[in-house]
Amino acid sequence: MNYKIAPSILNADFWNLEKEIKAVQCGGADFLHLDVIDGQFAPSISFGPTVIESIRKHCHLVFDVHLMIHEPGKYIPDFVNAGADIITIHAEGNYHLHRLVHQIKSYNKKAGVALNPATPISAIQYLINDLDMVLVMTVNPGFGGQPFIPNVLPKISELKELIEKKNAKVDIEVDGGITPAEAKMCADAGANVFVVGSYIFKNKAFDDKKRAVETIREALCAI
Ligand SMILES: O=C(CO)[C@@H](O)[C@H](O)COP(=O)(O)O
Numbered sequence: 001m002n003y004k005i006a007p008s009i010l011n012a013d014f015w016n017l018e019k020e021i022k023a024v025q026c027g028g029a030d031f032l033h034l035d036v037i038d039g040q041f042a043p044s045i046s047f048g049p050t051v052i053e054s055i056r057k058h059c060h061l062v063f064d065v066h067l068m069i070h071e072p073g074k075y076i077p078d079f080v081n082a083g084a085d086i087i088t089i090h091a092e093g094n095y096h097l098h099r100l101v102h103q104i105k106s107y108n109k110k111a112g113v114a115l116n117p118a119t120p121i122s123a124i125q126y127l128i129n130d131l132d133m134v135l136v137m138t139v140n141p142g143f144g145g146q147p148f149i150p151n152v153l154p155k156i157s158e159l160k161e162l163i164e165k166k167n168a169k170v171d172i173e174v175d176g177g178i179t180p181a182e183a184k185m186c187a188d189a190g191a192n193v194f195v196v197g198s199y200i201f202k203n204k205a206f207d208d209k210k211r212a213v214e215t216i217r218e219a220l221c222a223i
């Protein structure tokens, strides 16, 4: 299985961002997960396209932009111009999800839809063949460092079944509270992309963030 690791910089040390990102790149990360939060859709404020554009100039990883913002359609061109490769919007509150997904794809970017822990798979049932990725939130959106919600695991298996039934080509990304143990559980349920924030960037066990990424990979390789 081709598993992808996507470090989230939400809880990184922004003073040392260059060092932090270089370390995860060296550790074999595939994506860089960029959490954009506006304080309206979810209860905190992070960063926007200007920060992403600055990182883009120096980082070759796939930019996986997770938009937790109100009215994302207004800002999709800004994130495209900032260098996003994958743009994920939430199913919740976006009344014209199909239109937004095709807006993202019209820029030749990959489109994802994220589901909060309480949102059922049926929210994307009729859209699944249009998507490149479904992001299954394993915490409520807004903050890094929250504990993984195990009740979401059956949703991952249900999504995997839907993808197979509809013959779709869609990545299943999990996001929130992922450590090697949760990565393994989610992979067993069908996930193939793993967002990892605090375990890498706020972990006293690792001086070297590179090693933290490697331990996630080792857990997935052991499956
Ligand atoms: O989207 C979010 C939070 O809203 C996530 O991407 C987190 O930032 C992941 O961080 P950890 O839960 O791994 O600390």
Ligand SMILES: [Fe+2]
Residues within 6 Å of the ligand: 008, 033, 034, 035, 066, 175, 195
């Ligand atoms: Fe995220």
